[in-house]
Structures are given as structure tokens and as C-alpha cells.
Amino acid sequence: MEERYGHHMTPAAFRRHGRAVVDWIADYMERVEEFPVLSQVDPGTLRAQLPASPPEQGEPFERILGDVDRLVMPGITHWQSPSFFGYFPANASGPSILGELLSAGLGVQGMLWATSPACTELETHVLDWMVELLGLPAPFLSTGEGGGVIQDSASSATLCALLAARERATAGAATARGVDRPLAVYATDQAHSSVEKAVRIAGLGTDLLRTVPTDAGHGMDPVALRQLVDADLAAGVTPCMVVGTVGTTSSNVIDPLPLIGEVARDLGVWFHVDAAMSGTAAVCAELRWIHDGLELADSYCTNPHKWLFVNFDCDVFYVADRGALVRALSILPEYLRNQATETGSVIDYRDWHVPLGRRFRALKLWFVLRHYGAEGLRHHVREHVALTRELASWIEADPDFELAAPAPLNLVCFRYRSARDPEKANRRLLETLNASGELYLTHTVLDGRFTLRLSIGALATRREHVEAAWECIRATARAGEPDAG
Numbered sequence: 001m002e003e004r005y006g007h008h009m010t011p012a013a014f015r016r017h018g019r020a021v022v023d024w025i026a027d028y029m030e031r032v033e034e035f036p037v038l039s040q041v042d043p044g045t046l047r048a049q050l051p052a053s054p055p056e057q058g059e060p061f062e063r064i065l066g067d068v069d070r071l072v073m074p075g076i077t078h079w080q081s082p083s084f085f086g087y088f089p090a091n092a093s094g095p096s097i098l099g100e101l102l103s104a105g106l107g108v109q110g111m112l113w114a115t116s117p118a119c120t121e122l123e124t125h126v127l128d129w130m131v132e133l134l135g136l137p138a139p140f141l142s143t144g145e146g147g148g149v150i151q152d153s154a155s156s157a158t159l160c161a162l163l164a165a166r167e168r169a170t171a172g173a174a175t176a177r178g179v180d181r182p183l184a185v186y187a188t189d190q191a192h193s194s195v196e197k198a199v200r201i202a203g204l205g206t207d208l209l210r211t212v213p214t215d216a217g218h219g220m221d222p223v224a225l226r227q228l229v230d231a232d233l234a235a236g237v238t239p240c241m242v243v244g245t246v247g248t249t250s251s252n253v254i255d256p257l258p259l260i261g262e263v264a265r266d267l268g269v270w271f272h273v274d275a276a277m278s279g280t281a282a283v284c285a286e287l288r289w290i291h292d293g294l295e296l297a298d299s300y301c302t303n304p305h306k307w308l309f310v311n312f313d314c315d316v317f318y319v320a321d322r323g324a325l326v327r328a329l330s331i332l333p334e335y336l337r338n339q340a341t342e343t344g345s346v347i348d349y350r351d352w353h354v355p356l357g358r359r360f361r362a363l364k365l366w367f368v369l370r371h372y373g374a375e376g377l378r379h380h381v382r383e384h385v386a387l388t389r390e391l392a393s394w395i396e397a398d399p400d401f402e403l404a405a406p407a408p409l410n411l412v413c414f415r416y417r418s419a420r421d422p423e424k425a426n427r428r429l430l431e432t433l434n435a436s437g438e439l440y441l442t443h444t445v446l447d448g449r450f451t452l453r454l455s456i457g458a459l460a461t462r463r464e465h466v467e468a469a470w471e472c473i474r475a476t477a478r479a480g481e482p483d484a485g
């Protein structure tokens with residue numbers, strides 16, 4: 001069989017190697033539990049084993065794939081492991097991986113409707129489905145003034161929200177001439193770092209990122225927000241955007257959207273809601289309360305690539321009125337002119353995000369929604385929430401541990417407390433747990449105190465894994481006590 005034409009891989013060879021890669025992934029799914037969850041390699045391990053220069057001659061595919069096992073796998077932290085409880089879930093479900101593969105196979109660039117009509121229309125349609133699935137406000141539907149788009153990440157969504165907000169706040173002047181008067185952005189110290197990054201990229205200046213005080217539960221204080229905005233208005237600073245978070249990365253705090261939205265509406269400030277980590281929980285009707293007040297938002301994003309079984313990258317970003325977004329980002333060079341665009345009857349998604357080119361990401365989201373069905377998605381989200389509540393109840397019942405924050409969805413923040421130096425004991429506990437390879441947790445600092453975070457949401461995680469994790473945490477904590485008896 002011909003392996004190559006010229007230097008390219010023949011379709012026949014691709015078929016064979018492709019099957020080997022799919023088998024490789026299926027094998028990995030079956031044995032992911034056997035690996036130490038956190039990669040145990042030292043810095044430089046992989047690079048020391050790679051040749052200094054790229055190969056002059058092409059190599060057989062088998063050898064390349066073999067090197068994945070030999071060289072790459074030791075340096076992998078297993079996000080797909082059932083005992084991965086770090087950061088946030090990042091699920092690569094079967095249907096999602098297959099959608100991703102098809103997207104690569106088609107190799108479509110979907111910047112314009114005309115460059116692949118199906119790429120645009122499937123995306124628009126699936127994003128409208130997501131509005132229904134999550135019970136989002138109707139203005140986010142593409143059938144009105146608003147609509148949704150898939151972004152690579154929530155960071156990009158926040159940046160695009162800010163560019164649209166800047167466009168609206170300055171009536172286009174900032175887009176045309178640059179930022180020539182101060183524009184302020186408001187968020188709490190619990191908001192994601194991507195808010196500050198967006199402020200930097202948009203050229204607003206980080207000293208114009210206002211840190212809104214929080215209440216005892218770390219949620220944004222709407223009265224303090226109003227005072228900050230009023231003070232800025234009085235000082236000649238234009239309030240540009242306020243960011244509310246539904247499920248902060250640190251501890252899953254849910255900002256009071258109805259009250260923030262009211263201030264934003266009264267004072268004419270763009271209201272962006274960042275629900276990257278937790279918004280997808282709203283597939284379950286009983287969890288939709290997390291979005292109370294969202295009808296006041298100008299824009300919203302959530303990450304199916306975190307907790308809706310779609311592999312990275314897939315952030316869904318919505319605007320209630322697409323006008324400002326498209327005005328801020330639309331540039332039509334001659335070589336992209338085409339009839340469909342001229343008629344104004346189609347969506348050209350290049351005007352909805354920073355890059356020009358775009359992958360056919362809607363395929364994997366479509367595959368996931370159809371494979372699971374709304375019922376399947378709800379089932380698994382409910383399962384994660386139930387496991388989280390169960391773990392939180394075990395922690396509460398153990399006098400040596402304490403919950404550091406409420407656990408409304410799929411994240412538990414907790415501390416070991418019977419140690420002499422709780423700060424040091426909790427740091428050491430986390431290090432020891434992660435070095436064991438048995439499980440992987442990450443940390444945050446809440447109220448100035450080191451806090452362990454355990455996020456439940458990997459595809460393969462079942463009750464037995466959470467139970468085993470809890471046993472491991474308790475045993476490790478007690479073994480670490482100097483006078484443990």
C-alpha cells in the first residue's frame with residue numbers, strides 16, 4: 001500500500017493510522033485511571049529527550065505515535081482521570097472528540113457565511129438551542145437583535161464584551177481614534193483575571209479597573225458599585241462595563257445579578273456576565289436560579305468546554321444587541337467582499353471575535369447535544385452536584401475539617417483545621433496529596449487563608465472516586481500531624 005504521495009500521507013495510510021489513533025484514544029479512556037493524576041516529571045524532562053533540530057527526513061507514523069507513549073505521556077497531567085479534582089472540569093467526551101476530528105478533517109475556515117455556509121448556520125442554530133437549553137433570556141436569540149457565537153475561551157468573550165461596551169460608551173470614538181478619555185470597568189477581586197487582561201488589551205489602563213467591594217460571602221456589593229460609578233461620573237470618567245460572575249473560579253461565588261443589573265441599567269453601563277465555570281449547570285431547571293437577573297445583561301458567556309462535556313475550546317458568548325459588537329470588530333477588505341455579505345442577510349462571524357479565521361467548532365457542540373440529549377446532560381450535571389453535596393456533608397460532619405465557602409454547584413472549598421499551624425498544614429496536605437498521584441486538587445486563598453478546592457465534574461468520576469479522595473485526604477491530613485497517634 002502506498003504510504004505517501006509526494007511527501008503527503010495517502011488517504012489509505014490515513015485510514016490505517018487514523019484507526020490506530022482512535023484506538024489509542026479509546027485505550028487511554030479505558031486506562032486513564034492507572035496513571036498518576038498529576039504529572040510527576042521535573043522541568044526540562046521532555047526537552048532533554050527531543051532532538052535539538054527538526055528532522056530532515058520524514059519519519060514513519062508508527063514511530064511518531066510510539067513517541068507519544070514514550071516521551072509525551074510522562075509529562076501529561078490527566079485531566080480526564082476520574083480522580084482529577086483540580087481547577088475545573090475539562091471534559092473530552094467521545095462525541096466531542098469525534099466532532100473535533102471531523103472539523104479538522106473538513107479543514108474549513110468559517111470566517112464568512114460564504115466560506116462555508118454550514119459552518120455559520122450550524123453555529124447560529126446550536127447557539128439558539130443553547131439559549132433554550134440553559135433557559136437564557138430571549139434577547140440572546142439570533143432571531144432578534146442579539147445572538148451568540150462560539151469563542152475560543154471566556155477570556156476572549158470578556159475582551160469582545162469590553163470592545164462592544166467601549167464602542168457603545170464612546171459612540172464609536174474609541175474605535176476610530178483610540179481611547180482619549182478615561183473609561184472604567186468594575187468587577188470584584190473574585191472576578192477572573194481575564195477581566196484585567198481585557199482591560200489591558202483594550203488599552204483602558206489597569207488603574208481604571210475598579211475593584212468593587214464584596215459582602216461577607218464574597219459577592220459584589222451593589223451599593224458600593226453604585227457609589228463607585230457615581231464617583232467616576234462626577235470625576236469625568238466614563239463608566240464602560242461592569243462584570244458580574246456566576247460561579248467564581250476561586251470559590252464558586254454567584255454575584256447578585258438582579259441588583260448589579262439594576263445599577264448598570266440605571267447608570268447606562270454595559271453589563272457582562274461571566275458564567276464560564278458554572279453557567280452550564282442551568283441545563284437543570286432547579287439550578288436556573290444562578291441566572292436570576294440575567295435579563296438585565298448586555299452580554300453573557302459560559303464554557304461548554306468546562307462542564308458540558310465538550311473538549312476545549314468552546315465558549316458560548318451572547319449579546320442582547322449585536323450592533324455595538326459588530327461595529328467594533330467589522331472590517332471588510334476588498335478580498336473578502338462577496339454577494340452574501342453585501343445583501344446583509346447572513347452572519348459573518350469574523351465580525352464577532354478577534355481572529356479572522358475560525359474552525360468549525362459548532363460540530364462538536366452539536367454532536368454532544370445530540371449524543372446526550374438534554375436529558376443526558378441534566379443527568380450528569382445532577383450527578384456531579386449530588387456528589388458535591390455529599391462530600392460537603394462529609395466535610396461538615398468531620399470535626400477536623402471545615403467548609404471554607406458554600407458549595408452550591410460542583411466545587412467544594414475546605415480546610416483542615418485541627419493543626420497547630422493551619423496555613424502550613426493545609427499547604428503541606430495539598431503537596432502530599434498531589435505528589436501521591438492518587439488524585440489532584442488545587443487551592444485558592446479565601447479571606448487571606450490557604451484553602452483547598454475540590455472540583456467534581458470529570459466524565460469518569462463516580463461516587464467511589466469521591467469517597468476514595470475523601471478517605472485519602474483525611475488519612476493524609478492525620479498522618480501529617482506531628483503528634484498523630
Ligand SMILES: *Cc1c(COP(=O)(O)O)cnc(C)c1O
Pocket residue numbers: 088152153154155156192194245247248249274275276277303315
Ligand atoms: C475558567 C474561567 C475563565 C477563563 O476561561 P477560559 O475559557 O480559559 O478563558 C473566565 N471566567 C471564569 C469565571 C472562569 O471560571
